[in-house]
Amino acid sequence: MNRKTLYTLTSSQKMMIFVLSMSLYGLSNMFTELIPEFRLGPIELSVEYFAFIPLTLCMLFHPLYAAVGAALGEVIFGELMLGQFGGLGELEKFLTFSFAMYVAGRMVRNPQNRLQVGTAAITGVIIHQLCSSLVDIGKVWIGVEEFEAVPGLAQSVVIVEGVGFLNDVLFSGILFALLPTLYLVPRLYGKIEPLLGIKPRDKSTKYEAAGVISPKLVLSGIALALIAFGAESLSETDWNFGEWDSGLADRLGSGAIWLSIAAAAVVAIIVLLILRAKRTRSIQTGDESENLPYA
Amino acid sequence: MQLVRNWFNKISLDRIQLELMNTAYGSGYASLSRLDPRGLLIWYLFFAIVPWFLNSYIVLAGMCLFVIITTVLSRVTPFIILVLCLGLIGQVGWLFIISLFFGGDISSALPLLKLTLKLSIVSLASITVFSGMDPEKISDGLLALGVPAAFSFSLSYGYRILPVLFEEFRNVLLSYRLRGKAPERHGVLYWRLGAYYLKLLVYAFFPLMLATAKRSRTTVEALETRGFSYGMNNPAAKKLKLSHLKLQRRDVLFLGGSALYVALLFWTSATLN
Numbered sequence: 001m002n003r004k005t006l007y008t009l010t011s012s013q014k015m016m017i018f019v020l021s022m023s024l025y026g027l028s029n030m031f032t033e034l035i036p037e038f039r040l041g042p043i044e045l046s047v048e049y050f051a052f053i054p055l056t057l058c059m060l061f062h063p064l065y066a067a068v069g070a071a072l073g074e075v076i077f078g079e080l081m082l083g084q085f086g087g088l089g090e091l092e093k094f095l096t097f098s099f100a101m102y103v104a105g106r107m108v109r110n111p112q113n114r115l116q117v118g119t120a121a122i123t124g125v126i127i128h129q130l131c132s133s134l135v136d137i138g139k140v141w142i143g144v145e146e147f148e149a150v151p152g153l154a155q156s157v158v159i160v161e162g163v164g165f166l167n168d169v170l171f172s173g174i175l176f177a178l179l180p181t182l183y184l185v186p187r188l189y190g191k192i193e194p195l196l197g198i199k200p201r202d203k204s205t206k207y208e209a210a211g212v213i214s215p216k217l218v219l220s221g222i223a224l225a226l227i228a229f230g231a232e233s234l235s236e237t238d239w240n241f242g243e244w245d246s247g248l249a250d251r252l253g254s255g256a257i258w259l260s261i262a263a264a265a266v267v268a269i270i271v272l273l274i275l276r277a278k279r280t281r282s283i284q285t286g287d288e289s290e291n292l293p294y295a
Numbered sequence: 296m297q298l299v300r301n302w303f304n305k306i307s308l309d310r311i312q313l314e315l316m317n318t319a320y321g322s323g324y325a326s327l328s329r330l331d332p333r334g335l336l337i338w339y340l341f342f343a344i345v346p347w348f349l350n351s352y353i354v355l356a357g358m359c360l361f362v363i364i365t366t367v368l369s370r371v372t373p374f375i376i377l378v379l380c381l382g383l384i385g386q387v388g389w390l391f392i393i394s395l396f397f398g399g400d401i402s403s404a405l406p407l408l409k410l411t412l413k414l415s416i417v418s419l420a421s422i423t424v425f426s427g428m429d430p431e432k433i434s435d436g437l438l439a440l441g442v443p444a445a446f447s448f449s450l451s452y453g454y455r456i457l458p459v460l461f462e463e464f465r466n467v468l469l470s471y472r473l474r475g476k477a478p479e480r481h482g483v484l485y486w487r488l489g490a491y492y493l494k495l496l497v498y499a500f501f502p503l504m505l506a507t508a509k510r511s512r513t514t515v516e517a518l519e520t521r522g523f524s525y526g527m528n529n530p531a532a533k534k535l536k537l538s539h540l541k542l543q544r545r546d547v548l549f550l551g552g553s554a555l556y557v558a559l560l561f562w563t564s565a566t567l568n
């Protein structure tokens with residue numbers, strides 16, 4: 001049994017991967033935002049994204065930093081600079097995208113094995129598109145409160161999202177994720193790593209799993225899942241929300257509205273106080289996060 | 296097809312570059328951009344979250360009107376507004392048409408109008424804040440609100456590196472075009488030409504990846520020379536960097552005025568019901 005070499009990176013190398021992935025994918029995102037889409041009714045043949053860039057980088061380098069960098073690049077170049085920043089909606093995109101790319105990167109053990117690379121590329125696209133379709137359906141659910149009451153809306157949302165999913169996987173997924181990744185990964189392997197001062201990974205390379213699956217990550221994952229679940233159950237009870245609100249207004253008159261505004265103000269003040277307390281605490285404890293990677 | 300030809304004529308790389316530069320750097324003189332970024336970010340958070348949980352048309356319309364005014368105040372380029380409108384129509388218009396197909400009628404337009412209102416409030420608020428403000432300021436504001444340093448650094452880095460990257464990409468693309476051969480016939484709907492350009496676009500990323508790898512190494516080396524990772528983990532250094540952020544009277548006026556206006560909206564809708 002051969003000894004497995006641990007794939008460790010210095011924090012500068014992590015930052016390099018992060019910056020590389022961010023600027024490249026960001027630039028490509030700018031183009032894909034501007035390429036006109038070809039529409040046949042609701043079916044659109046659009047270049048959704050150049051997924052091959054983050055996929056390639058995730059397979060060649062440490063997937064976590066490449067994935068997070070690419071997701072951030074999309075937010076900065078494709079959204080903020082073009083002025084289409086959707087705010088918190090981008091958070092969901094950010095999470096699903098980096099998760100999908102990370103999984104695709106981890107699936108590849110040997111970058112020179114074309115079968116592995118191809119499978120991982122298409123799996124990454126499918127994971128991402130599936131997640132984002134589900135989130136989109138949920139979004140309309142929350143946004144339109146008489147969702148069930150509007151005839152045909154439920155079906156139409158599912159149809160639009162389903163067609164979008166198929167289009168993205170079959171058209172963008174094959175043309176702009178699978179084929180270019182198969183072309184680029186073997187060509188870049190062994191060439192791009194030395195430019196960052198990193199040894200190319202081979203079959204025996206193992207990621208520092210302990211560093212990646214830290215208790216902090218597990219905890220935040222659970223917290224995120226809880227938030228997602230909360231949003232989901234909120235969407236279930238959404239139409240009761242309005243009734244409950246008007247009932248309160250009936251009983252208390254317009255005072256109810258002041259009550260809720262006051263509640264909002266109290267929440268805001270509490271949040272500010274917590275932030276303040278946290279800041280002073282972090283100043284007191286000093287540089288406890290010294291050895292954390294900042295990517 | 297005339298439309299496609301128009302698209303190809305309009306989308307020259309020069310033009311895109313110009314528009315992007317306009318968007319990214321054209322701000323800074325707008326009246327809103329003088330406000331404190333922390334206050335504006337909190338303001339934005341309110342307008343990005345709250346509309347999703349509202350049902351009253353009056354409140355939503357009032358909020359929409361308000362963010363339209365702030366968007367005008369932040370002097371956004373028309374290009375962005377156009378992109379936004381197209382996006383909204385695309386997102387909601389098809390839903391309406393398909394729900395007609397499944398037996399809906401004009402009454403299904405009303406809930407969809409509400410959805411459009413919500414979407415436009417959120418996007419206009421983000422345009423106000425993020426394209427009206429100097430990238431440096433946004434990045435400082437984010438840093439002050441506790442976002443990791445790598446993220447806020449990437450934001451200002453992105454704005455700075457964009458012209459360089461763009462120039463480099465253009466050169467690579469032009470050299471590919473010089474060496475390659477465009478299809479002789481453009482085919483139905485210009486699909487041959489489109490496919491050719493898309494293929495070039497993908498190929499061009501191969502040399503670009505190598506060049507960017509070199510550049511990112513240089514960047515990180517320069518950063519480390521200036522003590523980036525040490526400074527950003529050191530609260531004293533961070534405090535010094537952010538010491539220029541101050542809440543002034545106009546920030547208080549802006550935030551207070553917004554809060555008052557929103558409260559008024561809630562009150563109006565409550566009394567009318």
